[in-house]
Amino acid sequence: MSGERMGYDAVRIEELEGREAVRKRPGMWVGSTGERGLHELVFQVVGWAVNHVLAGRGDGSVDVTLTPDGGVRVAHNGLGRPFAAEGDTGGRGLEALLTRMPAEAEPGGRHIAAVSHSRIMGLFVANALSSRLMAEVQCEGARRVQEYARGVAAAQPAAVGPTAGSGTTITFWPDAEIFEATWCSFAVLAERFRQVAFLNRGLGISLADERPAGGARAVSFRFPDGVRDFVAALDAETGAALHPDVIGFEREDPRMAGTMEVAMLWSGSGQEQIRSFANSRATRQGGTHVDGFRDGVTAAVTAYARERGLLAADNDPCADRISKGLTAVVSVKLERPEYLGATRELLGNTDVRGCVRQAVREHLGNWIEEQSKQAAQVVDRILRNIHQDWPATELPLRTGSAERRSSW
Structure with a gap:
């Protein structure tokens, strides 16, 4: 198959090389391929959402759900970030955040909450280390979705209907080819989210677990006195x-x-x-x-x-x-x-x-x-x-x- 049909321009090659670098050495990005690295992967995505709402782009809440099929859904109802580049401002659209290696870790300024314990690389690492990822954006009256497989887009972003709301939802399935286990600990995630809510007064974080056979369980954290x-x-x-x-x-x-x-x-x-x-x-x-x-x-x-x-x-x-x-x-x-x-x-x-x-x-x-x-x-x-x-x-x-x- 020719490079032209595959769309292998210089940007595409750079994306693939970055993705493969993460998949070959996952420990460099999430610490390990064991349980600790699995939770770090979740923290990276939640950290991205938390920083988004702390910047004043939402109602101050992030919702995390562990789905029955082993996925992790992270949602906030702030301003949805378009898939494409954001106009003339030079901002990075959601597709770029998911597919391109950041030039450097996200800045460590005071308005960044370090939910994760390593460098904040945002969505790129999570996409590369997931067997599947679904991104959904609600903005400008439309709901658009895009699916990825092991960091590579399976299709172009597609409009799936109108919406009166706004926000971004990232659902991902940690790759069993990378991680020794893909079953997240509810207790470990809840304890870290509770701590982050304490340290960021007024921030709301909820965690729901839909996996237990006996019924779902959920906790939510928001501390007005920090x-x-x-x-x-x-x-x-x-x-x-x-x-x-x-x-x-x-x-x-x-x-x-x-x-x-x-x-x-x-x-x-x-x-x-x-x-x-x-x-x-x-x-x-x-x-x-x-x-x-x-x-x-x-x-x-x-x-x-x-x-x-x-x-x-x-x-x-x-x-x-x-x-x-x-x-x-x-x-x-x-x-x-x-x-x-x-x-x-x-x-x-x-x-x-x-x-x-x-x-x-x-x-x-x-x-x-x-x-x-x-x-x-x-x-x-x-x-x-x-x-x-x-x-x-x-x-x-x-x-x-x-x-x-x-x-x-």
Whole structure:
């Protein structure tokens, strides 16, 4: 068959080479061909839809369905993206997103939610690693569909009827020739979607599973208070809080070219639980945002204790002692996040530490002043923890009729 009949122009050859590169080395794009890689494939498509609605192109919701035949359907009702290039703006149409290797991963700006754990390559990788993919677009009064087989278009986009709505639906079937198993875990997907909804206040994500023989199951997530709700949920898993209110705030700081959202609560469990994220990506190794958070908490609590004579001026308790029993979420969204190490789990932006420290000290300090009764309970617990952990030789005790625990 001639190259002319196959339509093998330079663009077509580039598309096929990119697709074959992904299929030959899938681990480079989704991490593995096992269960982890299968879920990463789903996260890539859901991430594309989430970022679409976060950009203000929908009602703030994404619906994911696991179909009985092993497919995954991801839909949003935002502005439908036409299959063809978007006019004179030079934008990439849906067909280009599905068939052409991006020049680079999607930008990591603050308005991108990293649903996936690897580079955000959007729809191209999912199409290449699926045995079949159906794309449906509703826009400009018409509903159009296009089918792909292992990344190659089976036909041109076709109009299948009128519509009064808008949105994009991607349904794909992970390729059994690539993946060791193609059965997604409802629990794994639900936990990640719940986390992303916590970190993006007001975003709605639903997950429905039509596969069980006993009937469908479904969950939906939307958290109007964002990371405050996240902290409350974490604390509910560990024990009763020392005070009923979650301390939280959100601030934009141009010095770090981004925003921070922080929430915290001291619980009676005695266990420290600090979760940190950068652009919705879990930073399990911490980084400058966590360092700044610890600095700010230590500064606010130490200042309060010293002002009231509860802590001698020559004692400087470390952050580990003060954060005992602390449940917190520290989330930053940056225009240019910088990660240290290949796993991208350690944030390295140097400006972030000072910005977060200042904000935490101010907001926690204000809470301590305004909620004096609750603050006294928390600080009393912290000081007792310090007293228990500090070697006796380091405690400069005072004597006299008014001897107090705060004499150290």
